[in-house]
Amino acid sequence: MSQKAKRVRSIRLCEAPIHVRECSGFGETKDHFTPKCIAKLLRWKQKQIEDPLNIQYLSFACHKEKDSTTPARLQLLKDQLGGKMFTFRQHTNYFNKLCKTKPQKLSFR
Ligand SMILES: [Zn+2]
Numbered sequence: 001m002s003q004k005a006k007r008v009r010s011i012r013l014c015e016a017p018i019h020v021r022e023c024s025g026f027g028e029t030k031d032h033f034t035p036k037c038i039a040k041l042l043r044w045k046q047k048q049i050e051d052p053l054n055i056q057y058l059s060f061a062c063h064k065e066k067d068s069t070t071p072a073r074l075q076l077l078k079d080q081l082g083g084k085m086f087t088f089r090q091h092t093n094y095f096n097k098l099c100k101t102k103p104q105k106l107s108f109r
Contacts, residue, residue: 016062027057035070038077 012027019025032039032049033056039049048054058066076094080086086094 012057014059014062015056016058016066019059020061020065022059022061024059024061026059028059029057029063031056031058031063031066035067035073037070037074041074041077041081 014023014025014027016023033054034042034044034049036049039054072094076086076091
């Protein structure tokens with residue numbers, strides 16, 4: 001394989017479904033799609049947590065944005081596991097409140 005081909009293969013794009021404005025477009029960090037703390041609460045085994053299907057690559061900015069929602073997602077799950085019921089509307093409102101940054105479409109300049 002040529003040097004150029006190797007370099008191209010190693011470039012990853014940010015895999016966030018919605019990118020924040022500061023996103024570089026590149027998957028600079030490794031992220032667990034289902035965060036470890038939530039996976040452990042769901043009693044996932046280490047092998048499931050590290051499964052390639054649970055791994056995504058995000059830019060620093062998109063990763064930071066995703067991580068900022070983790071404490072609230074963890075609390076929601078704890079409430080649900082504790083038997084608290086949420087309607088679809090309550091669930092949607094809950095997540096809308098979590099998004100501090102307005103998502104933007106990814107654009108390359
Ligand atoms: Zn991104």
